[in-house]
Amino acid sequence: MAHKVGIIGGDGIGPEVIAEGLRVIEAAGVELDTVDYDLGGARYLKDGVILTDEILEEWRGLAALYLGAVGAPDVPPGVIERGLLLRMRFVLDLYINFRPFVAPDGSHDFVVIRENTEGTYAGEGGFLRKDTPHEIATQGSVNTRLGVERAIRYAFELATTRNNHLTLVHKTNVLTFSGSLWERTFNEVAAEYPQVETAYNHVDAACIYFVQDPQRYDVIVTDNLFGDILTDLGGAVSGGIGLAPTANLNPEGVSMFEPVHGSAPDIAGQGIANPLAAILSGAMMLNHLGETDAAARIKAAAEAVSSETGTTREMADLVIGKL
Numbered sequence: 391m392a393h394k395v396g397i398i399g400g401d402g403i404g405p406e407v408i409a410e411g412l413r414v415i416e417a418a419g420v421e422l423d424t425v426d427y428d429l430g431g432a433r434y435l436k437d438g439v440i441l442t443d444e445i446l447e448e449w450r451g452l453a454a455l456y457l458g459a460v461g462a463p464d465v466p467p468g469v470i471e472r473g474l475l476l477r478m479r480f481v482l483d484l485y486i487n488f489r490p491f492v493a494p495d496g497s498h499d500f501v502v503i504r505e506n507t508e509g510t511y512a513g514e515g516g517f518l519r520k521d522t523p524h525e526i527a528t529q530g531s532v533n534t535r536l537g538v539e540r541a542i543r544y545a546f547e548l549a550t551t552r553n554n555h556l557t558l559v560h561k562t563n564v565l566t567f568s569g570s571l572w573e574r575t576f577n578e579v580a581a582e583y584p585q586v587e588t589a590y591n592h593v594d595a596a597c598i599y600f601v602q603d604p605q606r607y608d609v610i611v612t613d614n615l616f617g618d619i620l621t622d623l624g625g626a627v628s629g630g631i632g633l634a635p636t637a638n639l640n641p642e643g644v645s646m647f648e649p650v651h652g653s654a655p656d657i658a659g660q661g662i663a664n665p666l667a668a669i670l671s672g673a674m675m676l677n678h679l680g681e682t683d684a685a686a687r688i689k690a691a692a693e694a695v696s697s698e699t700g701t702t703r704e705m706a707d708l709v710i711g712k713l
């Protein structure tokens with residue numbers, strides 16, 4: 391039976407790379423029953439709609455969501471990001487942001503588990519005395535025991551299916567409140583997983599290791615904002631952001647799959663965006679849908695052509711040729 395999947399191409403290169411991802415999925419023999427959602431900066435500029443409660447309800451009934459990228463230069467920063475992407479992550483409680491990285495030469499492969507619903511992303515804060523010389527802006531970081539613990543537990547479970555190695559990344563030497571909650575929770579859960587070797591790095595040091603010694607990592611668990619920054623770096627040191635896929639998981643509900651990269655308006659409409667990150671995100675989605683054989687074939691094919699160059703369509707054709 392076809393899996394019912396919601397498609398949000400979004401803005402910029404989003405629709406271009408998702409179209410190729412869907413073509414690859416079809417070529418791999420998996421039937422999807424797709425429902426298109428015209429959402430993103432372009433839609434917002436057309437009629438003011440960002441995301442509705444009705445759409446969110448519909449999404450709860452789907453097998454998965456497949457998203458390209460959202461964000462348009464003519465829309466003020468934050469409107470679409472907060473109103474669409476983050477709202478989706480929060481309302482659907484997509485609390486695990488699963489970002490795997492594979493170096494093209496196969497020299498290392500690691501996963502960042504980014505907490506996806508809290509931290510500075512939660513939106514706590516505001517202005518006082520706005521537009522005066524005494525303006526104050528605060529931006530809080532929300533860390534709940536529940537949110538921190540479920541991300542850490544997920545990471546420990548994942549570590550047991552890989553190489554039994556997990557690193558916590560934070561900034562406990564400065565963020566002494568949130569850092570303490572993360573560290574205590576990590577250590578408590580670690581006691582339940584004696585087979586998992588653990589490590590801790592401050593996020594600034596982790597940036598150095600990502601560049602100089604990524605082999606030290608297998609699974610990393612970290613806070614939302616640190617994870618955002620670290621995973622762009624992860625993309626850059628393992629073949630480029632054009633290769634990095636994401637799963638936004640709610641292990642108890644509907645999950646969403648998207649490339650790490652953004653809408654890249656500077657190259658939109660030219661057919662030159664690398665679709666491999668979207669194709670690999672599609673493979674992660676198929677894995678999630680139980681189509682493990684097709685997922686493995688797409689992943690292997692995409693990795694095999696990852697150092698090739700070509701147009702968006704040519705890259706997808708290369709993948710299809712290897713299936």
Ligand code: IPM
Pocket residue numbers: 461471472475618650652
């Ligand atoms: C990502 C993106 C988003 C984020 C933006 C578009 C809100 O950068 O998925 O990493 O910061 O999480």
Ligand code: MN
Pocket residue numbers: 618619622650
């Ligand atoms: Mn990001």
